[in-house]
Amino acid sequence: MSETIENTNAWGGGGRPYNASYGKLMMWFFLITDALTFSGFLAAYGFSRFKFQDVWPVAEDVFTHFPFMHGDHPLLFVALMTFILIMSSVTMVLAVNYGHKMEKEKVILWLSLTIVGGAIFLGSQAWEWSHFIHGLDGVHATLVSNPYGHPLFADYFFFITGFHGFHVFSGVIILIVILINVIKGTYEKRGHYEMVEKVGLYWHFVDLVWVFVFTFFYLV
Amino acid sequence: MANETKGNWWIWKVFWILLAITTVEVVLGMIKPEFLMGQFLGTKLINHVFIILTLVKAAYIVLQFMHLGHEKKSLKWTILLPALILIPYLLFIVLTEGGYSYMMM
Numbered sequence: 006m007s008e009t010i011e012n013t014n015a016w017g018g019g020g021r022p023y024n025a026s027y028g029k030l031m032m033w034f035f036l037i038t039d040a041l042t043f044s045g046f047l048a049a050y051g052f053s054r055f056k057f058q059d060v061w062p063v064a065e066d067v068f069t070h071f072p073f074m075h076g077d078h079p080l081l082f083v084a085l086m087t088f089i090l091i092m093s094s095v096t097m098v099l100a101v102n103y104g105h106k107m108e109k110e111k112v113i114l115w116l117s118l119t120i121v122g123g124a125i126f127l128g129s130q131a132w133e134w135s136h137f138i139h140g141l142d143g144v145h146a147t148l149v150s151n152p153y154g155h156p157l158f159a160d161y162f163f164f165i166t167g168f169h170g171f172h173v174f175s176g177v178i179i180l181i182v183i184l185i186n187v188i189k190g191t192y193e194k195r196g197h198y199e200m201v202e203k204v205g206l207y208w209h210f211v212d213l214v215w216v217f218v219f220t221f222f223y224l225v
Numbered sequence: 226m227a228n229e230t231k232g233n234w235w236i237w238k239v240f241w242i243l244l245a246i247t248t249v250e251v252v253l254g255m256i257k258p259e260f261l262m263g264q265f266l267g268t269k270l271i272n273h274v275f276i277i278l279t280l281v282k283a284a285y286i287v288l289q290f291m292h293l294g295h296e297k298k299s300l301k302w303t304i305l306l307p308a309l310i311l312i313p314y315l316l317f318i319v320l321t322e323g324g325y326s327y328m329m330m
Binding site: 209210223 | 276297319323
Protein backbone atom coordinates (compact mmCIF):
# COMPACT_ATOMS: atom_id res chain seq x y z
CA MET A 6 0.00 0.00 0.00
CA SER A 7 1.66 3.24 -1.09
CA GLU A 8 1.85 6.14 1.33
CA THR A 9 0.43 8.65 -1.17
CA ILE A 10 -2.91 6.85 -1.57
CA GLU A 11 -3.47 6.76 2.16
CA ASN A 12 -2.51 10.40 2.64
CA THR A 13 -4.51 12.00 -0.16
CA ASN A 14 -7.82 10.15 0.07
CA ALA A 15 -8.13 7.65 2.86
CA TRP A 16 -11.62 6.56 1.81
CA GLY A 17 -10.92 6.41 -1.93
CA GLY A 18 -10.33 2.69 -1.96
CA GLY A 19 -7.14 0.71 -2.12
CA GLY A 20 -6.02 2.08 1.23
CA ARG A 21 -6.48 1.03 4.82
CA PRO A 22 -8.24 3.91 6.58
CA TYR A 23 -8.53 1.89 9.81
CA ASN A 24 -4.96 0.62 9.56
CA ALA A 25 -6.28 -2.90 10.13
CA SER A 26 -6.49 -5.82 7.73
CA TYR A 27 -9.74 -6.95 6.11
CA GLY A 28 -9.86 -10.14 8.16
CA LYS A 29 -9.38 -8.36 11.46
CA LEU A 30 -12.06 -5.79 10.65
CA MET A 31 -14.53 -8.50 9.73
CA MET A 32 -13.80 -10.31 12.98
CA TRP A 33 -14.50 -7.08 14.87
CA PHE A 34 -17.77 -6.50 13.01
CA PHE A 35 -18.85 -10.07 13.73
CA LEU A 36 -18.02 -9.58 17.39
CA ILE A 37 -20.19 -6.43 17.58
CA THR A 38 -23.18 -8.33 16.23
CA ASP A 39 -22.48 -11.19 18.61
CA ALA A 40 -22.18 -8.75 21.53
CA LEU A 41 -25.59 -7.32 20.65
CA THR A 42 -27.05 -10.84 20.47
CA PHE A 43 -25.80 -11.67 23.95
CA SER A 44 -27.03 -8.28 25.20
CA GLY A 45 -30.46 -9.19 23.87
CA PHE A 46 -30.40 -12.48 25.80
CA LEU A 47 -29.27 -10.88 29.04
CA ALA A 48 -31.77 -8.03 28.66
CA ALA A 49 -34.55 -10.59 28.15
CA TYR A 50 -33.33 -12.37 31.28
CA GLY A 51 -33.52 -9.04 33.13
CA PHE A 52 -37.05 -8.47 31.87
CA SER A 53 -38.30 -11.82 33.17
CA ARG A 54 -36.49 -11.39 36.42
CA PHE A 55 -38.04 -7.96 36.99
CA LYS A 56 -41.46 -9.25 36.00
CA PHE A 57 -41.34 -12.33 38.25
CA GLN A 58 -39.18 -10.82 40.99
CA ASP A 59 -41.28 -12.38 43.78
CA VAL A 60 -40.72 -15.95 42.61
CA TRP A 61 -37.33 -15.69 40.90
CA PRO A 62 -34.74 -18.14 42.33
CA VAL A 63 -31.55 -16.75 43.86
CA ALA A 64 -28.62 -18.24 41.94
CA GLU A 65 -26.64 -18.77 45.16
CA ASP A 66 -29.31 -21.15 46.42
CA VAL A 67 -29.25 -23.11 43.14
CA PHE A 68 -25.55 -23.47 42.34
CA THR A 69 -23.94 -24.49 45.60
CA HIS A 70 -21.97 -27.60 44.72
CA PHE A 71 -18.29 -28.16 44.22
CA PRO A 72 -16.74 -31.42 42.94
CA PHE A 73 -15.46 -33.78 45.69
CA MET A 74 -16.67 -31.42 48.43
CA HIS A 75 -19.71 -31.76 50.65
CA GLY A 76 -21.99 -29.02 51.88
CA ASP A 77 -22.91 -25.67 50.40
CA HIS A 78 -20.30 -23.65 48.58
CA PRO A 79 -22.13 -20.93 46.68
CA LEU A 80 -20.16 -19.13 43.95
CA LEU A 81 -17.03 -21.23 44.46
CA PHE A 82 -17.34 -23.45 41.39
CA VAL A 83 -18.38 -20.65 39.07
CA ALA A 84 -15.51 -18.54 40.42
CA LEU A 85 -13.16 -21.37 39.45
CA MET A 86 -14.70 -21.46 35.95
CA THR A 87 -14.19 -17.71 35.65
CA PHE A 88 -10.57 -18.10 36.73
CA ILE A 89 -10.00 -20.85 34.13
CA LEU A 90 -11.40 -18.67 31.35
CA ILE A 91 -9.36 -15.61 32.42
CA MET A 92 -6.27 -17.82 32.55
CA SER A 93 -6.94 -19.15 29.05
CA SER A 94 -7.30 -15.55 27.88
CA VAL A 95 -3.85 -14.81 29.29
CA THR A 96 -2.29 -17.80 27.51
CA MET A 97 -4.03 -16.61 24.32
CA VAL A 98 -2.49 -13.11 24.52
CA LEU A 99 0.90 -14.72 25.13
CA ALA A 100 0.44 -16.83 21.98
CA VAL A 101 -0.48 -13.70 20.00
CA ASN A 102 2.49 -11.81 21.43
CA TYR A 103 4.95 -14.57 20.47
CA GLY A 104 3.27 -14.67 17.05
CA HIS A 105 4.34 -11.05 16.55
CA LYS A 106 7.89 -12.08 17.35
CA MET A 107 7.63 -15.08 14.97
CA GLU A 108 8.58 -17.52 17.70
CA LYS A 109 6.84 -20.64 16.46
CA GLU A 110 7.65 -22.96 19.38
CA LYS A 111 6.29 -20.51 21.96
CA VAL A 112 3.12 -19.93 19.91
CA ILE A 113 2.56 -23.70 19.87
CA LEU A 114 3.08 -23.92 23.64
CA TRP A 115 0.69 -21.10 24.62
CA LEU A 116 -1.91 -21.99 21.99
CA SER A 117 -1.98 -25.57 23.31
CA LEU A 118 -2.45 -24.33 26.87
CA THR A 119 -5.31 -22.12 25.69
CA ILE A 120 -7.00 -25.18 24.17
CA VAL A 121 -6.53 -27.08 27.44
CA GLY A 122 -8.10 -24.18 29.36
CA GLY A 123 -11.08 -24.11 27.00
CA ALA A 124 -11.54 -27.87 27.33
CA ILE A 125 -11.47 -27.69 31.14
CA PHE A 126 -14.03 -24.89 31.04
CA LEU A 127 -16.33 -26.98 28.82
CA GLY A 128 -15.97 -29.94 31.19
CA SER A 129 -16.85 -27.68 34.14
CA GLN A 130 -19.89 -26.42 32.32
CA ALA A 131 -21.04 -29.99 31.61
CA TRP A 132 -20.67 -30.71 35.34
CA GLU A 133 -22.63 -27.57 36.25
CA TRP A 134 -25.41 -28.48 33.80
CA SER A 135 -25.70 -32.07 35.02
CA HIS A 136 -26.00 -30.85 38.61
CA PHE A 137 -28.59 -28.29 37.64
CA ILE A 138 -30.63 -30.83 35.64
CA HIS A 139 -30.36 -33.39 38.42
CA GLY A 140 -32.40 -30.98 40.51
CA LEU A 141 -33.59 -31.25 44.11
CA ASP A 142 -35.28 -34.14 45.92
CA GLY A 143 -35.77 -36.17 42.76
CA VAL A 144 -37.38 -33.32 40.78
CA HIS A 145 -35.39 -32.67 37.60
CA ALA A 146 -34.90 -29.35 35.87
CA THR A 147 -36.32 -29.25 32.34
CA LEU A 148 -37.44 -26.57 29.91
CA VAL A 149 -41.00 -26.63 31.30
CA SER A 150 -40.41 -26.99 35.02
CA ASN A 151 -37.69 -26.99 37.66
CA PRO A 152 -37.56 -27.37 41.43
CA TYR A 153 -35.78 -24.06 42.00
CA GLY A 154 -38.50 -21.59 41.10
CA HIS A 155 -39.97 -19.99 38.00
CA PRO A 156 -39.68 -22.25 34.88
CA LEU A 157 -38.14 -19.38 32.87
CA PHE A 158 -35.10 -19.44 35.15
CA ALA A 159 -34.06 -22.84 33.78
CA ASP A 160 -34.87 -21.79 30.21
CA TYR A 161 -32.58 -18.76 30.44
CA PHE A 162 -29.90 -20.80 32.17
CA PHE A 163 -29.89 -23.45 29.42
CA PHE A 164 -30.17 -20.90 26.66
CA ILE A 165 -27.61 -18.31 27.75
CA THR A 166 -24.92 -20.58 29.22
CA GLY A 167 -25.61 -23.04 26.40
CA PHE A 168 -25.10 -20.39 23.73
CA HIS A 169 -21.96 -19.24 25.48
CA GLY A 170 -20.74 -22.82 25.88
CA PHE A 171 -21.31 -23.39 22.18
CA HIS A 172 -19.11 -20.35 21.51
CA VAL A 173 -16.39 -21.85 23.70
CA PHE A 174 -16.77 -25.18 21.90
CA SER A 175 -16.46 -23.50 18.47
CA GLY A 176 -13.49 -21.54 19.80
CA VAL A 177 -11.71 -24.71 20.87
CA ILE A 178 -12.30 -26.26 17.40
CA ILE A 179 -10.99 -23.12 15.65
CA LEU A 180 -7.98 -22.98 17.99
CA ILE A 181 -7.16 -26.62 17.16
CA VAL A 182 -7.32 -25.87 13.41
CA ILE A 183 -5.05 -22.83 13.87
CA LEU A 184 -2.66 -24.84 16.05
CA ILE A 185 -2.33 -27.48 13.33
CA ASN A 186 -1.54 -24.70 10.84
CA VAL A 187 1.08 -23.24 13.19
CA ILE A 188 2.72 -26.65 13.61
CA LYS A 189 2.69 -27.20 9.83
CA GLY A 190 4.45 -23.84 9.44
CA THR A 191 1.69 -22.22 7.36
CA TYR A 192 2.07 -18.83 9.07
CA GLU A 193 5.84 -19.06 9.09
CA LYS A 194 5.68 -19.28 5.28
CA ARG A 195 3.08 -16.52 5.11
CA GLY A 196 5.42 -14.25 7.05
CA HIS A 197 2.98 -13.30 9.81
CA TYR A 198 0.80 -14.86 12.53
CA GLU A 199 -2.25 -12.64 12.03
CA MET A 200 -4.54 -15.68 12.00
CA VAL A 201 -3.57 -16.33 15.63
CA GLU A 202 -4.44 -12.71 16.40
CA LYS A 203 -7.89 -13.06 14.79
CA VAL A 204 -8.82 -16.23 16.66
CA GLY A 205 -7.42 -14.46 19.74
CA LEU A 206 -9.99 -11.67 19.31
CA TYR A 207 -12.75 -14.27 19.21
CA TRP A 208 -11.39 -16.07 22.26
CA HIS A 209 -11.19 -12.89 24.35
CA PHE A 210 -14.72 -12.06 23.33
CA VAL A 211 -15.90 -15.40 24.69
CA ASP A 212 -14.15 -14.53 27.96
CA LEU A 213 -15.78 -11.09 27.88
CA VAL A 214 -19.26 -12.59 27.52
CA TRP A 215 -18.58 -14.93 30.42
CA VAL A 216 -17.65 -11.96 32.63
CA PHE A 217 -21.16 -10.60 32.05
CA VAL A 218 -22.91 -13.97 32.39
CA PHE A 219 -21.04 -14.48 35.67
CA THR A 220 -22.25 -11.14 36.99
CA PHE A 221 -25.84 -11.21 35.84
CA PHE A 222 -26.57 -14.90 36.33
CA TYR A 223 -24.62 -15.65 39.49
CA LEU A 224 -23.77 -12.45 41.35
CA VAL A 225 -26.56 -9.91 40.93
CA MET B 226 2.55 -2.78 17.13
CA ALA B 227 3.68 -1.08 20.27
CA ASN B 228 3.50 -4.32 22.20
CA GLU B 229 6.17 -6.05 20.15
CA THR B 230 8.85 -4.26 22.09
CA LYS B 231 6.96 -4.18 25.37
CA GLY B 232 7.50 -7.82 26.31
CA ASN B 233 5.02 -9.76 28.41
CA TRP B 234 4.83 -7.86 31.70
CA TRP B 235 1.69 -5.93 30.72
CA ILE B 236 -0.18 -9.22 30.09
CA TRP B 237 0.50 -10.42 33.64
CA LYS B 238 -0.39 -6.99 35.02
CA VAL B 239 -3.83 -7.21 33.38
CA PHE B 240 -4.15 -10.80 34.60
CA TRP B 241 -3.59 -9.78 38.23
CA ILE B 242 -6.06 -6.91 37.91
CA LEU B 243 -8.74 -9.24 36.48
CA LEU B 244 -8.05 -11.84 39.15
CA ALA B 245 -8.18 -9.26 41.95
CA ILE B 246 -11.50 -7.83 40.73
CA THR B 247 -13.01 -11.33 40.38
CA THR B 248 -11.84 -12.21 43.89
CA VAL B 249 -13.41 -9.05 45.31
CA GLU B 250 -16.67 -9.90 43.50
CA VAL B 251 -16.76 -13.46 44.80
CA VAL B 252 -15.90 -12.45 48.38
CA LEU B 253 -18.56 -9.71 48.33
CA GLY B 254 -21.06 -12.22 46.93
CA MET B 255 -20.27 -14.68 49.70
CA ILE B 256 -20.25 -12.41 52.77
CA LYS B 257 -22.81 -9.84 51.52
CA PRO B 258 -21.74 -7.00 53.82
CA GLU B 259 -24.66 -5.35 55.59
CA PHE B 260 -23.78 -1.79 54.54
CA LEU B 261 -24.14 -2.74 50.84
CA MET B 262 -27.60 -4.28 51.14
CA GLY B 263 -29.55 -1.01 51.08
CA GLN B 264 -31.69 -0.07 48.10
CA PHE B 265 -30.32 2.44 45.60
CA LEU B 266 -31.73 3.33 42.15
CA GLY B 267 -34.08 0.35 41.99
CA THR B 268 -31.72 -2.37 43.18
CA LYS B 269 -29.38 -3.26 46.02
CA LEU B 270 -26.24 -1.15 46.43
CA ILE B 271 -24.10 -4.30 46.13
CA ASN B 272 -25.46 -4.91 42.62
CA HIS B 273 -24.21 -1.50 41.53
CA VAL B 274 -20.78 -2.44 42.88
CA PHE B 275 -20.90 -5.73 40.91
CA ILE B 276 -21.90 -3.96 37.70
CA ILE B 277 -19.18 -1.30 38.01
CA LEU B 278 -16.51 -3.94 38.73
CA THR B 279 -17.74 -5.97 35.74
CA LEU B 280 -17.48 -2.96 33.44
CA VAL B 281 -13.92 -2.32 34.65
CA LYS B 282 -13.05 -5.96 33.85
CA ALA B 283 -14.71 -5.68 30.44
CA ALA B 284 -12.72 -2.52 29.69
CA TYR B 285 -9.42 -4.25 30.51
CA ILE B 286 -10.29 -7.26 28.32
CA VAL B 287 -11.39 -5.17 25.33
CA LEU B 288 -8.78 -2.40 25.50
CA GLN B 289 -5.75 -4.49 26.54
CA PHE B 290 -6.26 -8.15 25.61
CA MET B 291 -8.19 -7.38 22.43
CA HIS B 292 -5.77 -4.53 21.80
CA LEU B 293 -8.54 -2.07 20.91
CA GLY B 294 -6.96 0.63 23.07
CA HIS B 295 -3.95 0.63 20.73
CA GLU B 296 -5.87 0.63 17.45
CA LYS B 297 -6.57 3.76 15.38
CA LYS B 298 -9.02 6.14 17.02
CA SER B 299 -11.54 5.78 14.18
CA LEU B 300 -11.55 1.97 14.46
CA LYS B 301 -11.83 2.13 18.24
CA TRP B 302 -14.97 4.27 18.17
CA THR B 303 -16.50 2.36 15.24
CA ILE B 304 -16.42 -0.73 17.45
CA LEU B 305 -17.32 0.88 20.78
CA LEU B 306 -20.05 3.38 19.89
CA PRO B 307 -22.73 0.98 18.61
CA ALA B 308 -22.36 -1.11 21.76
CA LEU B 309 -22.20 1.89 24.12
CA ILE B 310 -25.34 3.44 22.61
CA LEU B 311 -27.51 0.42 21.78
CA ILE B 312 -26.96 -1.76 24.85
CA PRO B 313 -27.83 0.83 27.54
CA TYR B 314 -30.81 1.89 25.42
CA LEU B 315 -32.03 -1.72 25.10
CA LEU B 316 -31.55 -2.34 28.82
CA PHE B 317 -33.40 0.85 29.78
CA ILE B 318 -36.42 0.02 27.59
CA VAL B 319 -36.62 -3.68 28.44
CA LEU B 320 -36.03 -3.37 32.19
CA THR B 321 -38.51 -0.50 32.49
CA GLU B 322 -41.06 -2.68 30.74
CA GLY B 323 -40.18 -5.59 33.05
CA GLY B 324 -40.83 -3.45 36.13
CA TYR B 325 -44.12 -2.25 34.64
CA SER B 326 -45.21 -5.83 33.85
CA TYR B 327 -44.55 -6.73 37.47
CA MET B 328 -46.81 -3.95 38.74
CA MET B 329 -49.58 -4.89 36.29
CA MET B 330 -49.70 -8.59 37.22
